[in-house]
Amino acid sequence: MSVEIAEDRMAELTGDPDSGQLLEISMGPHHPSTHGVFRMNVTLEGERVVRLKPVFGYLHRNHEKIAENASYLAAIPYTDRLDYLCSMTNNWGYALAVEKLVGIAVPERAEYIRVIVAELTRLQNHASLIGFLLQDMGASGTPLMYAFREREKILDLFESLTGSRMMCNYMRFGGVRVDTTPEWLEEVQALVSRFPQFLDEFEKLLTENEILMSRTQGVGILPRELAINAGVTGPMLRASGVNYDIRKVDGYGIYDRFTFRVPLGEHGDVYDRYMMRALEMHESLKILEQALREITAGPVIDPKTRLRGLRPKAGEAYGRIESPKGELGFYLISNGTTEPYRYRVRPPSLINLTVLEDMCLGRSVADIVVILGSIDIVLGEVDR
């Protein structure tokens, strides 16, 4: 059902409010399938969705205002808490924006370490997302626990490198906080060598699973033109067949040195979105292999880089990266003081939700859960 047809149908049905044909339900904010505190006002005609309006703000803490009242350095730990599954990439997006604003160069070794931790983040994010998606479909436990077993190994690596499993606070503008040890890199190498085994097992369990296919194929189709116009980014955009990966387009950091492919979907349905995550994990492993092979010795941050009391001259900059969820952008305006005059986060999770209603119209309530699960949202980032 298209938006126009659904609107006509709504007008037709609401003409007689006592007809008793429409049912309004509120899904969330505390619902296991909403991945946090997120609510949808859904209007149903029988089992079919004729209207769906998301309601935000339950986790709103005005992150942007907090950062505008803190120094440039003090904002980094707050960025950890945006998308709390992927603190490393959040750090990187912010560091990149400040580097653009001030014009700081990053040492080569730090660039390699950034790529390694970012791709590890992508692995654990995509594995968990597939686990959650299957959990939403009713595959209680098994796929999610398989994914979490692997995620735990990556979080252990983060903990030994940064001191924290999830709130890593690791990157700084101009580099990273601490250097890795040779043993740590060996452990990453061991994990990268073992990971394909897990992926094979995972995909054998899922990719050709009949129940998964019947629940996801042809469900929640997002047409290519709408995806572009609605600013959808990340695996969800590529599932609709648009070749746009900021790692390729901008080549930020040192991504232009690595050989990897950008998987593209054909149908833009939930199944394609699942496949994008599975295939992107394979590509991340390729990048990790290359980065671990080529990493050079050297400093990880220029000791002369001004971290405390950084005072960029007046101006503005927009920096963006390909986070596991899509384009994560930071927009900074400096007025020459130690605090950013304007600090803005461009949250991929929120903007990908723009098309939620379009994908759900005409589907059943059970499909809403699956479609929402395939978008990959984290409410810390949606509500900020």
Next chain:
Amino acid sequence: MTAQTISAEQVKAAIEAAVPGCRVEILQNGSPSAQHSLVLDHKHATEIARFLRDDVELRLDYCSNVTGVDWLDTEVSEKVKTKKLVDGVETEVEEVKKTTVPGRLEAVYHLFSMEKKHGPVIVLLRTGNRTDDVRVPSLTPVWRSAEFQEREVFDLYGIVFEGHPDLRRILMWDEFADHPMRKDYVPPADDDEPLHAATGERER
């Protein structure tokens, strides 16, 4: 391979050739990022946006980021030399003249092209002031991605987007009156907060 950038001058020239009678002004950016912005006039904003999206050369089909910026009223003081009669003799006296530059709100749009893989082109719309003239045209009809983001700017900054299909608060609750991202926003007193023992006032 890095994204190509297109200069603001180039885009300005293209807009002026395509949309007659429009006023486009380049706003220079002093930072090393050298991302300059284009200030659009309200009357032609939607037309210009459609041109930017559909033009075969530019094809800015992807509006990535929409946000607001609050510029407060600023007081500029300058020394002015005036001639005055002091004790019947005409002498030159220096006086400090204070003028208030009225503040404004800005809606900033970061545009990229997914087809041509270039960007960003930054366009911005300015309101007349911060109080009663806060309307700007909405660009949601051109780029759907602005839908939630313009709602957020309306919620947190108080810019009213004319032509937005569903302009409601998005992060704060509907009954909330103020706009928290404004620079002069004062949070309401917390009723649970203890009063200061000596003064009896709230500690803030």
